[in-house]
Amino acid sequence: MIPLAPLFIQIKENLVQLSEVLLRERSALATAKPDDILQLASEKKALLDAIDTANSKRQSMLIKFGVLNPKKPSDKQFFAWLSQQDNMEDVKSLVEECERLLNKCKQDNQTNARILSTLQKRNKTMLEMLQGHNRKNKVYTSNGNTRPVSSKHTIGRA
Template sequence: MLPITPIFVRSKEILKQLSLLLDEERVAFGELSSDTIVSLSEQKKSLLDEMNQLNNKRINILIKFDVVDRDNPTEEEFKVWLDQQDSSMDHIRLLMQECDLLLRECKTKNHTNARILNTLQKRNKHLFELLQGHSSKNKVYTSRGSTKPISSKHTLGRA
């Protein structure tokens, strides 16, 4: 019997925590709470670091028990091996399925948050340009082919 059940149990717990953090992050974006956003980012990084460590530990165990190739271990190799096992491994199959569902949920939430963040960044950039007196119509090309705004004499800071 492979000693990987605790790894999958902890991975499931981490994915649940990550999902909750992603929900909190979306709320923080709506409230424009930068301190909360930074704190949540640090918590997410900590969880993802632990998840990476668990994944490495799981791969090392699978290599040790000759379940996957030592030189090129793949997830697919493990799944094929797991499918060939008897019903005593059903609990691991179930944990893997739950982790896969939670992972997909986290990826969807993360993608949504990235889109929200991108929108907020564009809005803030536009507002900053307005404060500087720049207009999206008043841009010139630089020597590298990008554009840069031309300052207006009538900025809000000078008014």
């Protein structure tokens, strides 16, 4: 029997922690605290690295036991093999739980990315207003890019 349950338990625990970090990240984005956001980003990276490591161990183990093709291992092969196993109900339920948590984390991360994008656009607009730039008035530079035309009457100069 292949010892997959401990790996999936570890992945599940990491996904639960990642979900909590994503929730805290959303709160930090709402309060716009850059130090908190950077701290949470490093926590997310550490959790994702741990999940990747556990997933690599799982894949190596499945290749070693002949479940996956060593040249082209895929999750499709794993799921097909797992569905044929009668005595691995605990692993099947852990896999389902991990998939559910992973989808929730992906959705939460996309939501946070949209919030961050909105904040970046808002900050850029505010900076342009302070600098006296108008988005509609742009000129071409010597290398073919565009840049805003600045006004002589900026809030920053007042």
